[in-house]
Amino acid sequence: MNNKSSSIKKLLIGGLTAAMVLGGTTSAFASDHKGEDHRGNGKSKQEQKSKQQKPAKSKPKFKADFADIKGGDVEWANRHIASLASLQVFEGYEDGTFQPRKAVTRLETIAAAVRLMGLRDQAESEKEMKAQLNFRDADKLTKKYPWAVGYVSVALANDLFLENETAIQPEASADRLWATTLLVKAMKLDKEAKEKMNTKLDFKDADQIPAGAVGYVAVAVEKGIIQGYENGKFMPNKPVTRAELAALLDRTGDQMPDVGHTLKAGTVVSAVSNNKLIIQQGKDSVQLTLDPDVFVFKNGVKVNVSSIQAGDYVKVRMYNNLGIFVDIIRSGEVNSLKVRGGFEKFGVDNRGKISSITISENVNGQTKSVTYPVNDDVRLIGDTSKLVLTDPKTQVELVGSNYQVDVIQVIQN
Numbered sequence: 001m002n003n004k005s006s007s008i009k010k011l012l013i014g015g016l017t018a019a020m021v022l023g024g025t026t027s028a029f030a031s032d033h034k035g036e037d038h039r040g041n042g043k044s045k046q047e048q049k050s051k052q053q054k055p056a057k058s059k060p061k062f063k064a065d066f067a068d069i070k071g072g073d074v075e076w077a078n079r080h081i082a083s084l085a086s087l088q089v090f091e092g093y094e095d096g097t098f099q100p101r102k103a104v105t106r107l108e109t110i111a112a113a114v115r116l117m118g119l120r121d122q123a124e125s126e127k128e129m130k131a132q133l134n135f136r137d138a139d140k141l142t143k144k145y146p147w148a149v150g151y152v153s154v155a156l157a158n159d160l161f162l163e164n165e166t167a168i169q170p171e172a173s174a175d176r177l178w179a180t181t182l183l184v185k186a187m188k189l190d191k192e193a194k195e196k197m198n199t200k201l202d203f204k205d206a207d208q209i210p211a212g213a214v215g216y217v218a219v220a221v222e223k224g225i226i227q228g229y230e231n232g233k234f235m236p237n238k239p240v241t242r243a244e245l246a247a248l249l250d251r252t253g254d255q256m257p258d259v260g261h262t263l264k265a266g267t268v269v270s271a272v273s274n275n276k277l278i279i280q281q282g283k284d285s286v287q288l289t290l291d292p293d294v295f296v297f298k299n300g301v302k303v304n305v306s307s308i309q310a311g312d313y314v315k316v317r318m319y320n321n322l323g324i325f326v327d328i329i330r331s332g333e334v335n336s337l338k339v340r341g342g343f344e345k346f347g348v349d350n351r352g353k354i355s356s357i358t359i360s361e362n363v364n365g366q367t368k369s370v371t372y373p374v375n376d377d378v379r380l381i382g383d384t385s386k387l388v389l390t391d392p393k394t395q396v397e398l399v400g401s402n403y404q405v406d407v408i409q410v411i412q413n
Contacts, residue, residue: 063091064295064325065302066098069243074100077243078300079327080250086295086317086325089115090242090249100243107141107170109179109245111151113160113186116253123150137167145170160185177209177236179245180226181216183252189385193219202352203234221352222387224380225251228351254315255384262318264288265329265381265409267338267399272305277323279314282340282397282411288316290323298328311336313399313407315381329379330399330406337372337400340411343387344369354378357405359396372398374405382410 064082069075081098084090090112092098114123122128128150133141135152142149152168155161160182174182184193193215201209201217209217217234220226225248228234240248254263266279266286277288296303308314311332317325330336339361347356358371386394387410400406 068097074243077247079297080247082297083250084246102242103173103239104242104245106172106174109174110155114151114154119154123154128153135168173239175237179240180220184216184219203228204232209236227353254381264316268312270310272308288323296326340397343394343396372405379407
């Protein structure tokens with residue numbers, strides 16, 4: 001960073017110290033706040049409790065099934081919404097609705113991204129709540145959204161803002177380009193984005209994406225966080241709905257390191273017994289203890305624990321060593337696909353979406369390059385930063401059916 005940029009950064013941070021702790025001891029469940037900007041719905045719980053002492057950690061309570069998530073245009077986001085709600089990263093409103101079609105604000109997006117990074121405790125600390133912000137609309141934030149001062153301060157310290165941003169614009173709608181850039185920054189992939197600034201994006205409206213943002217879009221597409229529309233356009237200026245943001249956050253969270261919450265993914269070995277779930281991760285069997293009130297999700301609806309069957313591929317959100325959310329991504333099938341090998345490359349279609357993956361696989365005692373087609377809604381799990389550079393030492397496990405990949409999981413060596 002040049003001296004001028006460094007000075008601007010120091011000016012904006014004001015009295016904050018530069019050292020910020022990411023993950024580890026921070027928790028996504030520090031308090032019982034309901035975390036969104038409730039414009040027109042009265043004060044949020046965050047505003048009401050911002051000066052109260054935080055309760056001790058306890059079993060998280062969350063609502064993950066909302067009656068207003070109805071209709072084909074939003075029901076697809078059900079599992080993402082439930083996953084984020086289980087972490088208290090992005091929740092519903094006090095009236096029990098989620099309002100999935102509502103355009104999400106920049107402030108809501110910033111707060112959710114900070115929580116996803118495991119920095120909620122820090123953002124709600126007395127120190128951050130009193131931070132001096134030098135944005136030109138900082139007074140508006142302090143007066144109208146005092147609960148959010150700490151979130152903006154922590155977001156700034158973690159480089160979630162662009163260096164040329166001089167205003168927070170808390171009530172402005174978050175558009176697709178702005179949200180994409182924010183989440184790539186939350187994943188700490190700034191360096192990779194800058195290396196991809198000369199990428200030729202294959203969207204029909206690629207000319208509407210500023211040159212300085214091309215790399216961020218390229219990384220987000222490569223990671224499977226965001227994709228274009230069926231008409232071949234990216235639509236960078238289109239406002240993001242709350243349902244869409246839930247999907248973006250959930251996909252991002254699947255690829256972040258443990259930050260106050262833990263993600264486990266693997267193939268179910270046997271049906272749940274005495275709240276114990278055993279999954280296969282590579283060559284290892286892992287036993288997980290499920291919370292008695294665990295939320296289990298399958299095919300867009302909440303189901304009973306008994307729906308988890310051997311052969312299913314699941315994603316499990318853990319808190320305090322208890323599984324609180326289980327997403328059955330793929331049901332066990334006779335023609336299931338499960339292979340492991342060294343990552344070689346991705347193939348992309350004319351929309352810029354991942355269409356295939358090539359791995360170095362042991363076939364009849366010989367190492368060969370094998371290419372598999374990838375499902376449109378492929379899930380990427382694990383530290384996908386290891387996939388930026390082709391390295392056969394990076395092991396991946398592919399899970400799917402009928403030789404089509406539904407899940408790409410980076411194996412931690």
